Amino acid sequence: MTRPYAEVIGDPIAHSKSPLIHGFWLEKLGIKADYRATHVLPDDLPRYIAERRDDPAWHGCNVTIPHKIAMLDLVDDPGEVRDSIGAMNTIVRDSDGRVFGTNTDAxxxxxxxxxxxxxxxxxxxxxxxxxxxxxxxxxxxxxxxxxxxxxxxxxxxxxxxxxxxxxxxxxxxxxxxxxxxxxxxxxxxxxxxxxxxxxxxxxxxxxxxxxxxxxxxxxxxxxxxxxxxxxxxxDGLEMLIGQAAMAFELFFGRPAPRVHDAELRELLTR
Missing domain, CATH: 3.40.50.720 (NAD(P)-binding Rossmann-like Domain)
Structure with missing residues (x-):
């Protein structure tokens, strides 16, 4: 059986520290799941969502430049993010196969x-x-x-x-x-x-x-x-870690172990 996973998508994506953050928390909690970075071009975003929607191992993704606004047209919006913030940075596939977006950036x-x-x-x-x-x-x-x-x-x-x-x-x-x-x-x-x-x-x-x-x-x-x-x-780690913690719980069903923030920040700044 394929391991559950989540990912971060964007264009560019090589700079992302999200895999380090989520991987650190997964290891601390002993959760057998993966988190990866995936390069997705703007024109490929609809196809990406269509493919992931049918993948039960996929728990969702974080969204970075330049896809946060385009996501509004591709997934469900139960929290009415379109009318409030107007951009999505976290996409979740729930146990019923529904794919919806929210925003943890704010x-x-x-x-x-x-x-x-x-x-x-x-x-x-x-x-x-x-x-x-x-x-x-x-x-x-x-x-x-x-x-x-x-x-x-x-x-x-x-x-x-x-x-x-x-x-x-x-x-x-x-x-x-x-x-x-x-x-x-x-x-x-x-x-x-x-x-x-x-x-x-x-x-x-x-x-x-x-x-x-x-x-x-x-x-x-x-x-x-x-x-x-x-x-x-x-600096940018303040916002990055904060929004990631909320996304992590949505993806993996457990709160991020924030007691290890000092160790995580040291890892991210090497």
Whole structure:
């Protein structure tokens, strides 16, 4: 009998640390299952879902760039993710063979900010893709102040502000940062194999937080700049591990053993 498995899909996918994370937890819990990375091109996404739908060993997948929005049209949506966040990052095949999508990015992103008082705080967000939707959903729930979205296409940013009921501005990527209390990079800029993120942090106040959801490399150019300014930094592993833990329980029916987070983080940063 084929071992149960889950996977992460995207284009590109070689950078993903999800197999290390899920494999670590599977080993700690003694679960006889696999977790792998699978390269799926955008045009192949419908075929991928159709094939996996009929595979009882497949328990689901995590979804990364660029498939989070396209997934909305391919799987069931019992939690009405389309109308709330508008992007799916976790797909699950249940014991009845139903394939449905959800989003664990929003909670994973917000977890390290839970003790920070963001009510009314000005925020700047770089990017307007699937990850930005989860971030903006979480920020709207936190009651942040004006939000400035910087994106190659400002119209996409303006549409997201309207979608989540946020007040603020949508500016081109080349625009100067506002004096935000929190800066979040949700784009792929700065990721291994992608162009660098070129941004001047000087407009940020001394108490600002810089949060880069890119995790390959872990020490991005943006975080190096934040360190040089003496600003508080949050790296991509915070969100990655948080969202992965929720997905793991959906895939394998057991909570992720978070007591081993320090060991896991050391493994991921070697």
């Amino acid at each position: 909670a994973g992103f917000y977890a390290p900010l839970a003790e920070v008082d963001l009510a009314g705080a000005p925020v700047a967000v770089i990017g307007a893709g699937g990850a930005a939707r989860a971030v903006l959903f979480a920020l709207a729930r936190a009651g942040v102040g004006p939000v400035t979205i910087l994106n190659r296409n400002p119209l996409k940013g303006a549409a997201l502000l309207a979608r989540f009921g946020l007040k603020g501005d949508a500016l081109p990527l080349s625009a100067a940062l506002p004096p935000a209390a929190l800066l979040v990079n949700t784009s792929a800029l700065g990721m291994t194999g992608q162009p660098p993120l070129e941004v001047d942090l000087s407009p940020l106040p001394d108490g600002a937080i810089v949060y880069d959801i890119v995790y390959a490399p872990l020490e991005t150019g943006l975080l190096h700049q934040a360190e040089a300014r003496g600003l508080e930094r949050m």
